[in-house]
Amino acid sequence: MQLALWTYEGPPHVGAMRVAAAMRGVHYVLHAPQGDTYADLLFTMIERSKTRPPVTYTTFQARDLGADTATLFRDQVRDAAERFKPEAMLVGASCTAELIQDDPGGLARSVGLAIPVIALELPAYQRKENWGASETFYQIVRQLAAVGDAPAESAPGPSCNILGPTALGFRNRDDLAEITRLIGRLGIRVNVTAPLGASPADIARLPFADFNVVLYPEIARQAADFLQRSAGQPCTRIIPIGHAATEAFVREVADLAGVDPAPALAPAEARSPWYARSVDSNYLTGKRVFVFGDATHAIACARVAARELGFQVVGLGTYSREFAREVRKEAELYGQEALIADDYLEVEAAITRAAPEIVLGTQMERHIAKKLNIPCAVISAPVHVQDFPARYSPVMGYEGANVLFDSFVHPLMMGLEEHLLHMFREDFEFTTDASPSHLGGAGLAVADAAGLAAQAPADSEASLAGPAWADDAEQEVRKIPFFVRSKARRNTEKYAEMHGIARITLDTLYEARAYYAR
């Protein structure tokens, strides 16, 4: 039993719904009690979907348990096939129905539908949403892809499939548009995109492409590996998030297709590298960043933050346990131990400890950061209505790199603003205790400043035990901008303790500063 206040991922059948809702011509009959129908609102409210997800729930009740839930399931399969006329039917159980062991697959087959029936076994007490999506997509591909068949007519030139985008995916809609355009520039034809927008007939045509582009390994790696084994289709490994990764991806794709990468390299719209080099961006150097999200976005965004913006990664983690190995390896590059956790309290504690200047995370981290008064940008699911902006806003490809530049930089104070604040911080009109106006903490900071004046050493940052602060050192430490002050204070105290210093003086402060200098 695990105590959970908030969760990063839903149950695996919600992952299956994300695949079903992305596709055309499929219907999912889910053996589940009525409460499970809440999942519809994820699609209709968060993604603002204009149609209900193609899901029928059996909504069995306690009184059915003693009677015949199996008949109920069969009836719903038959009714759904008649009403929705899908080309393929997915069937499965949610957590409760898993316990009553009705065998949805066997029951659905016994109905004798004329369409393919794909039975999903998604262990709800072991697995989670992304695993469920991945398994569902894999089962669909495994059962419907016409491996070994030859295409009716073969189109000229190299072709690929794009695999991974689903309903309720983080920026999937715009990533797909961006990558499709990029691939088009190379003269490569997109055979099928799946699951998003694909019909069962499209899935059958998957093996007719030369290779697969895997955009979201959490969803599509398993299916792509299957296609590699069974249909001999190689797949891409590079995730085109960030400028450098996009260029590397272009080369990888061009290489797989046997074409020249040049038409898709260094296009005019790739502004992010120049923006990063422009002088105003100097202040971004070494900004402490904490990154948390699904494995793909966390790894990629940490790279962008470190290499394309010059931030310092002070924390990297994921809730995707399936990809823990990859994230651990990546974190080592930054001298960090990866945080693999799906307990948001643990993530909150890690962020507090790391004292970052910006957090890149999910909606959960956005709330944690808000609580801690740290700027934040959202980079990963679990999704929120704000993650489906009306405007075009990919995170993949060159435009995606531009979007990431803006997303990571805008929450921070702009460079010039920060410079001016430093210049004027000794002026009486300014107080470094004032937090940036866009964080909305002004009132709080003023109260805090007043409190500091009244009872100097007992402010909230000072530790209860540990070395005492001399007045001049105390005055000096308050000149440090608020967002690094507590870190400086802790480092100084740590240094003092290490060196057996009982009273922190100005000298101690600067010795510590020199000791910890980057």
Place this chain on the structure above:
Amino acid sequence: MSVTVEKSPEIAPPPVLRQRGQREVFCGLTGIVWLHRKMQDAFFLVVGSRTCAHLLQSAAGVMIFAEPRFATAIIGERDLAGLADANEELDRVVGELLARRPDIRVLFLVGSCPSEVIKLDLSRAAQRLSRNHDSVRVLHYSGSGIETTFTEGEDACLATLVPGLPVSTDGADLLVVGALADTVEDQFRRLFAAMGVVRVGFLPARRAAEPPSIGPHTRFILAQPFLAETARLLAKAGLKRISATMPLGAEGTRAWFTAIAGALDIPPSRVQEVTEIPYRRAESALRRMHAHLSGKSIFFFRDSQLEIPLARFAANELGMRLTEVGTPYLHRALIAEDLARLPTGITLSEGQDVERQLDRCRAIRPDLTVCGLGLANPLEAEGLTTKWSIELVFTPIQGFEQAADLAELFARPLRRRARLTV
């Protein structure tokens, strides 16, 4: 999936359409979202699956800031395989939780579909945990979707509080049953005081550890229509129920207060006098809304059991035209006064086959459709105007001062549609 049309012997009640099929509705766990706000010293621990946790967080939406006063003990594979004794695990999780939250006085263990299917005995667990944790009262109820529909979760929660109500000869004269927003509760208290009813208890109380006391003389009245089990237990404890319309709208609220006065031997003139000003205020505010809503047709998908009282309000106080009024359950006795005031020529439906209810809604094309969050945007995309039913549960709508707010919930979607040119 059978259809039966029941003709009841009462005075020309509308026919009731009963269908069985997919029900599109929340389970009783959802009640935690408003109950935990109401009882500030209570914590709700769902013993369930990841789905339960996901439902709660999806229904609670953005209330993520503070550490919430609800959580899920997620049953894992080990608990099912019997490798870990589920009771020991539960004790461990509760211990962890109470160590984190020493401010908690009442802990509700909330049963879910999986905990009920595996027959985890939460009532015994609650007794055991109450013994082991001195300062905390541990109670248990079921919010599972195989037993409870949406607002029935509140019913189950309040029902579990009934046996713990202290009994005394100077207990409340009046017990108001059903979670109300604090502002509504305060307004009602003021009106009761002016009427001369001093000893009034509210269930649930703002602090679950300080429940209202009752006595053999206590009369109770429902402020929410979905509290069948709570009402049954109170009646069993010897309390007499006051039957009234639900306190929605100017008329509904006045009838509610009048019924209370009648039961407590307060002269009708006194009620008239006390409620006159707020009644006039509500009525004149409603008259203004009348212009926007009168003659507009309205369709209720089944959701919260508030549908029939809401339909009564919409028809009689706003002049709206009822089409189909769906309800998950029709507890005739509890809503008799609202039911009796419904106009003729409408369809009542109990239970649900959501696909066929959608077909009927599309055929009628009402001016306003009251439905759940899963249906609202798809219906809007089909050109229908909708109101989320869940807002009618979360928003303070009871009482004189909220009558216009309630009307506004119906009027705004229509006004918005008229205003937009895109």
